[in-house]
Amino acid sequence: xxxxxxxxxxxxxxxxxxxxxxxxxxxxxxxxxxxxxxxxxxxxxxxxxxxxxxxxxxxxxxxxxxxxxxxxxxxxxxxxxxxxxxxxxxxxxxxxxxxxxxxxxxxxxxxxxxxx
Amino acid sequence: xxxxxxxxxxxxxxxxxxxxxxxxxxxxxxxxxxxxxxxxxxxxxxxxxxxxxxxxxxxxxxxxxxxxxxxxxxxxxxxxxxxxxxxxxxxxxxxxxxxxxxxxxxxxxxxxxxxxxxxxxxxxxxxxxxxxxxxxxxxxxxxxxxxxxxxxxxxxxxxxxxxxxxxxxxxxxxxxxxxxxxxxxxxxxxxxxxxxxxxxxxxxxxxxxxxxxxxxxxxxxxxxxxxxxxxxxxxxxxxxxxxxxxxxxxxxxxxxxxxxxxxxxxxxxxxxxxxxxxxxxxxxxxxxxxxxxxxxxxxxxxxxxxxxxxxxxxxxxxxxxxxxxxxxxxxxxxxxxxxxxxxxxxxxxxxxxxxxxxxxxxxxxxxxxxxxxxxxxxxxxxxxxxxxxxxxxxxxxxxxxxxxxxxxxxxxxxxxxxxxxxxxxxxxxxxxxxxxxxxxxxxxxxxxxxxxxxxxxxxxxxxxxxxxxxxxxxxxxxxxxxxxxxxxxxxxxxxxxxxxxxxxxxxxxxxxxxxxxxxxxxx
Ligand SMILES: Cc1cc2nc3c(=O)[nH]c(=O)nc-3n(C[C@H](O)[C@H](O)[C@H](O)COP(=O)(O)OP(=O)(O)OC[C@H]3O[C@@H](n4cnc5c(N)ncnc54)[C@H](O)[C@@H]3O)c2cc1C
Numbered sequence: 001x002x003x004x005x006x007x008x009x010x011x012x013x014x015x016x017x018x019x020x021x022x023x024x025x026x027x028x029x030x031x032x033x034x035x036x037x038x039x040x041x042x043x044x045x046x047x048x049x050x051x052x053x054x055x056x057x058x059x060x061x062x063x064x065x066x067x068x069x070x071x072x073x074x075x076x077x078x079x080x081x082x083x084x085x086x087x088x089x090x091x092x093x094x095x096x097x098x099x100x101x102x103x104x105x106x107x108x109x110x111x112x113x114x115x116x
Numbered sequence: 117x118x119x120x121x122x123x124x125x126x127x128x129x130x131x132x133x134x135x136x137x138x139x140x141x142x143x144x145x146x147x148x149x150x151x152x153x154x155x156x157x158x159x160x161x162x163x164x165x166x167x168x169x170x171x172x173x174x175x176x177x178x179x180x181x182x183x184x185x186x187x188x189x190x191x192x193x194x195x196x197x198x199x200x201x202x203x204x205x206x207x208x209x210x211x212x213x214x215x216x217x218x219x220x221x222x223x224x225x226x227x228x229x230x231x232x233x234x235x236x237x238x239x240x241x242x243x244x245x246x247x248x249x250x251x252x253x254x255x256x257x258x259x260x261x262x263x264x265x266x267x268x269x270x271x272x273x274x275x276x277x278x279x280x281x282x283x284x285x286x287x288x289x290x291x292x293x294x295x296x297x298x299x300x301x302x303x304x305x306x307x308x309x310x311x312x313x314x315x316x317x318x319x320x321x322x323x324x325x326x327x328x329x330x331x332x333x334x335x336x337x338x339x340x341x342x343x344x345x346x347x348x349x350x351x352x353x354x355x356x357x358x359x360x361x362x363x364x365x366x367x368x369x370x371x372x373x374x375x376x377x378x379x380x381x382x383x384x385x386x387x388x389x390x391x392x393x394x395x396x397x398x399x400x401x402x403x404x405x406x407x408x409x410x411x412x413x414x415x416x417x418x419x420x421x422x423x424x425x426x427x428x429x430x431x432x433x434x435x436x437x438x439x440x441x442x443x444x445x446x447x448x449x450x451x452x453x454x455x456x457x458x459x460x461x462x463x464x465x466x467x468x469x470x471x472x473x474x475x476x477x478x479x480x481x482x483x484x485x486x487x488x489x490x491x492x493x494x495x496x497x498x499x500x501x502x503x504x505x506x507x508x509x510x511x512x513x514x515x516x517x518x519x520x521x522x523x524x525x526x527x528x529x530x531x532x533x534x535x536x537x538x539x540x541x542x543x544x545x546x547x548x549x550x551x552x553x554x555x556x557x558x559x560x561x562x563x564x565x566x567x568x569x570x571x572x573x574x575x576x577x578x579x580x581x582x583x584x585x586x587x588x589x590x591x592x593x594x595x596x597x598x599x600x601x602x603x604x605x606x607x608x609x610x611x612x613x614x615x616x617x618x619x620x621x622x623x624x625x626x627x628x629x630x631x632x633x634x635x636x637x638x639x
Contacts, residue, residue: 042247042268042489049479051492084153089492089499091157091205095150096143096175096223096243 025108032109035102036069039093044068052090072114076107117146118171120195120216122633128171131192135174135218138184143224145173154202154219156209158501160555160562160569160589168212168588170197173219179297179305179343185220186303186341189621196220197623198341200242200274203267206503207278208588213625214634220341222273228252229344230320233259236349237294237320242273242342246487260349261485263287268487273345277335278585281542283483285386285435286350288543290335295319297344298334301617306340320346336585338623339616355438356484358463359445361452362426366413369393369428370513371455373547376430377511379451380541384444387433387483391539391547394425396520399496400534431463433483438467496554503565503589505551505572507581508543519549519581526575530568548584573597588625592638595628610635 043052046067057066065071083103086092098106119128135144145151154170161167176182189196195217202210202221212219226243231253238249238260246264249272253260263286265275276289286292295309309325310316323331334340363372369391379385391397395404395416407415420427432448434441445462452458466474466484475481480490495502509515516539523535538550551572553565570593576582577597586594598605609629613620620631630638 038247042487043492047476049481049488049490049493051489051495054493055497084149086157089158089495089501091203091209091501092153092155094153094173094202094210094221094223095145096221 028105028108029112031102032105032107032112035098035106036109039098040068040106043090055088068110071110074107074110074114076104076111079103079107079110118148118151118169118216120171120218121214123192123194127192128194131188131194132172134188134191135172135185138181138188139174139176143175143177145175146171154210154221156205156211156588158205158209158503158555159211160503160553160565160587162555162557162559162562164559164562166215166589168215168217170212170219171216173221175221175224177224179299182220182222182299182341182343183303183305186299186301186621189218190301190303190619193619194218194621195624196341196621198222200277200342201245201269201271202274203245203270204274204278205267205501206587207585211588213588213591213623217624222341222343225343231256231258231260231349232320235321236260236351237346238262238272238349239295239320239344239346240272241344242271244273245269245271246275250485250487259352261286261352262349262487263289263292263485264482264487265289266482266491267489268482269489272347273342276345276347277337277342279335280585281388281540281548283388283433284350284485285353286348287388289347290332292348293331293335293345294321294323294348295346296331296334296342298340298342300340301619301622305343308334309346320348333612336627338613338626338629341622350485352468352485353435353437355436355441355465355467357434357438357441357445357465358431359434359448360429360431360461360463361448362429362459362461363455364420364427364457364459365417366427366517367513368455368458369517372428372430372452373511373513373516375451375454376432376541377545379432379448380511380544384434384447385432386435388540388542389431389433390541391428391430391516393428395420395427397537397539399536405534426459441465499554500557501555502552503555503569503587505553505569505576505583506548506585507576507583509547509549509581511541511545511547516547516549518579519576522575522579523549523551523572526571527568530564530571532564532568543584549581591625592628 043050044067053066080103083093083098119125132144151170154173159167174185176185195214197212197217198220199210200222210219222242224243225241226248227241228244230239246268249262263282263284265280265282276293279290281287281289295311298306300306308331309323311319312325334342394401407419417427434444449460481488509519520537523537527533527535536552540548542548556562569590573593582597583594595606613629614632620633624631624634625638
């Protein structure tokens with residue numbers, strides 16, 4: 001019985017590890033890019049007049065990229081936290097704006113270059 | 117489960133089931149987690165008992181679904197609060213006025229129904245944002261300009277109904293509205309203006325239709341749910357040219373405003389601008405503020421001269437044919453030259469359409485009809501949002517000087533330093549002065565802000581200045597100031613409200629108008 005539970009835990013942890021390290025699904029990344037372009041780019045994108053990019057650039061002083069798209073250290077829970085709770089002057093985004101499925105795709109896009 | 121006031125949990129459950137049947141289960145939100153997304157991110161009553169958190173949200177995708185929701189709301193007397201894009205930040209976000217209302221979220225109704233390039237108009241659903249509309253036009257290379265307000269994530273429908281403003285010659289947004297489709301509190305669909313004529317060919321070309329003109333009573337209103345709106349667009353101008361007028365003495369503000377008013381009322385200046393002064397307007401500056409402590413303007417004028425910083429400056433935007441805008445700027449300079457010592461500076465100018473490279477270098481594209489979020493770059497560091505007290509002043513330098521003094525006095529009497537003021541020319545023949553207050557997730561500081569805000573409402577009203585629009589928290593206070601002849605205007609609104617919305621289901625409390633059953637309690 002005990003061995004069976006250990007086996008189950010081992011298998012489950014392998015599944016989770018596999019999920020954590022799996023390359024993101026291509027179509028999710030593509031969809032996520034569209035979500036990013038529509039909802040995040042006006043504040044977090046590259047180019048002039050992007051308030052969040054400017055703020056992050058001032059805060060991080062070149063220690064990491066200021067545009068979210070270029071980051072490799074974001075995680076899905078963190079992205080979800082900011083989208084659903086907001087931060088500073090960034091408001092919350094409702095599910096009629098960014099659905100849960102869109103948010104998953106957005107996370108796939110913004111974590112696509114993370115080291116695995 | 118959160119429940120609307122005065123509704124039994126049994127009735128609310130039945131209503132929610134009917135909402136689900138109308139729009140589909142995924143589009144009725146009732147969990148705390150989902151409803152928190154409808155809280156006002158810039159709330160000045162965050163986490164206080166009076167914070168108006170909704171009991172549910174329902175998101176239809178068509179007029180028939182809106183009608184079904186309204187019928188159910190009537191059956192169970194459920195208060196609904198309508199939003200289009202729900203980005204009314206600074207004025208209540210997507211949260212209702214009455215705690216426990218059900219938010220009717222029209223974001224999914226996001227179709228551009230028509231764009232006419234010959235007569236320059238659009239017919240839109242409520243969920244179309246300024247970003248969406250621009251994208252739609254840009255992708256199809258249509259020959260029209262839109263007029264966005266500073267943040268592009270709001271909607272022509274939500275913003276125009278709030279009587280918001282932008283920067284191009286179409287800057288008075290409600291003035292650009294032509295024809296509405298409205299779901300009435302009864303659930304019937306009505307079209308205003310020419311739309312009342314079946315098969316009308318001019319719904320978006322002629323505003324007034326026949327008989328009493330009712331389109332305006334749906335702005336800042338709780339009388340209907342707008343499901344389609346016609347708005348006028350601008351033919352793309354050939355050129356944009358800007359130049360700044362700078363004057364150096366305190367009282368130069370008086371001729372500066374007077375000459376501006378003449379140019380604006382003559383149609384020579386058609387875009388929105390703002391009056392600026394490092395001494396009186398914009399964010400407080402401890403060095404300059406201390407110069408004012410003497411109570412005399414002389415040290416300020418001396419400082420301006422010594423440092424070559426204009427005491428007042430006024431950027432002027434010109435839109436039109438290249439030859440015409442150049443001549444208009446020359447003419448404006450001639451007019452302002454009657455102010456001794458005036459100086460001028462040429463500003464950016466553009467020919468349209470803009471090339472991609474040129475566009476990428478322009479930080480603030482909003483005055484060029486291209487929505488952005490650039491405005492947030494101008495907020496003070498660490499900002500968590502703000503609310504604005506924004507009364508309408510006469511278009512005169514005397515009024516502006518008086519208002520700045522009154523606002524400063526109120527701030528300093530209440531121990532709040534100098535007011536952070538912005539003065540805009542968004543509406544013809546009047547100025548909007550905006551006193552900006554930071555909002556925080558701090559109950560004590562928000563209470564202090566509300567105290568100052570409420571004092572300003574009273575002081576402004578005593579001077580004959582009333583707000584053009586306000587945050588939900590202060591709607592009752594502002595409505596109280598529009599009290600001519602024993603509040604006859606509010607009583608008139610209430611008479612209409614009771615007649616068209618007898619169950620009081622639509623946006624209770626919007627702009628201080630409560631349905632009969634809540635009127636005494638909320639007065
Ligand atoms: C930094 C900053 C700068 C800003 N600059 C500007 C500016 O330049 N100009 C300006 O005008 N505003 C400005 N605002 C205020 C606000 O953000 C915008 O006005 C915004 O467009 C309003 O939100 P919305 O368009 O999403 O409208 P919504 O939130 O959808 O609607 C606003 C209100 O209108 C009513 N309403 C909406 N839709 C309907 C409907 N279909 N039927 C009936 N009633 C309806 C409701 O009462 C609703 O609460 C600014 C805010 C911030 C934070």
